[in-house]
Structure formats: structure tokens, C-alpha cells
Amino acid sequence: xxxxxxxxxxxxxxxxxxxxVYGFIVExxxxxxxxKHAVEKxxxxxxxxxxxxxYAGKHKSRxxxxxxxxxxxxAFKKAIVQxxxxxxxxxxxxx
Numbered sequence: 868x869x870x871x872x873x874x875x876x877x878x879x880x881x882x883x884x885x886x887x888v889y890g891f892i893v894e895x896x897x898x899x900x901x902x903k904h905a906v907e908k909x910x911x912x913x914x915x916x917x918x919x920x921x922y923a924g925k926h927k928s929r930x931x932x933x934x935x936x937x938x939x940x941x942a943f944k945k946a947i948v949q950x951x952x953x954x955x956x957x958x959x960x961x962x
Contacts (some may be wrong), residue, residue, distance in 0.1 A: 870897045870905040874958050875945065886949075887915075889956050893946045895921070902946050906956075913951040920945045 875890030883889075893902055903914045924939035950956065 870894050870901055871909060872943075876958070880947075883947075887952065887954065888947060888949050891946045891948065893919075893944050895942065895944045897944065897946075899946075902948070906948055906950075910956045912954040912956060914948055915951055916949045918947040920947070 870893055872892045872894065875892060877890070880888070880890040891902075891906070893905075897905075899917045899919060902917055902919070906912065906914050921944050922942060924942040926937070926939055928935055928937040930936075
């Protein structure tokens with residue numbers, strides 16, 4: 868099971884990157900110590916703190932020619948990770 872699914876690349880999180888704060892979408896069942904270990908192992912940085920947020924799937928409906936199609940978007944969990952001063956996570960280094 869891979870705990871870190873993908874990094875969050877949003878305008879707000881990108882502004883927080885300058886202060887050493889990064890965002891990740893993580894596995895829904897992951898706990899804070901597991902997330903901390905995964906970030907430290909993957910990126911080789913020291914994690915100072917972690918905040919997690921769980922998002923529920925939102926109801927969506929779409930009108931088609933035949934009928935109304937309704938369902939839910941995927942639920943996910945987001946982790947906001949703060950690394951130690953002077954350490955940087957480079958998401959674009961492999962491009």
C-alpha cells in the first residue's frame with residue numbers, strides 16, 4: 868500500500884512552499900506517524916508537523932438526453948506537512 872498518492876499542486880499550497888509547508892493526497896486509512904515516515908523516507912527530509920483533513924465525496928448530477936445521471940465524486944484525505952527549516956521538497960526535479 869502506497870501511502871502518498873500524489874502531491875497537491877495548488878496556488879495556495881505553492882505559496883506555502885516557501886515556508887516549508889507541502890501538501891499531499893494520501894491513503895484514506897493512513898495515520899499521521901505513517902505519513903511522516905513515508906515523507907521522510909521518500910524525500911529525505913525531517914518532518915516537523917502534520918495536519919490531516921478528510922474530504923467527503925460531493926453529490927453531482929448531470930443531465931443527458933436519456934436521463935439524469937447522478938453520483939458522487941471520490942472521497943479523499945489530504946495531509947499538510949511542515950518540514951524542518953532549510954529543507955526543501957522538489958516536486959519538479961525529475962522533469
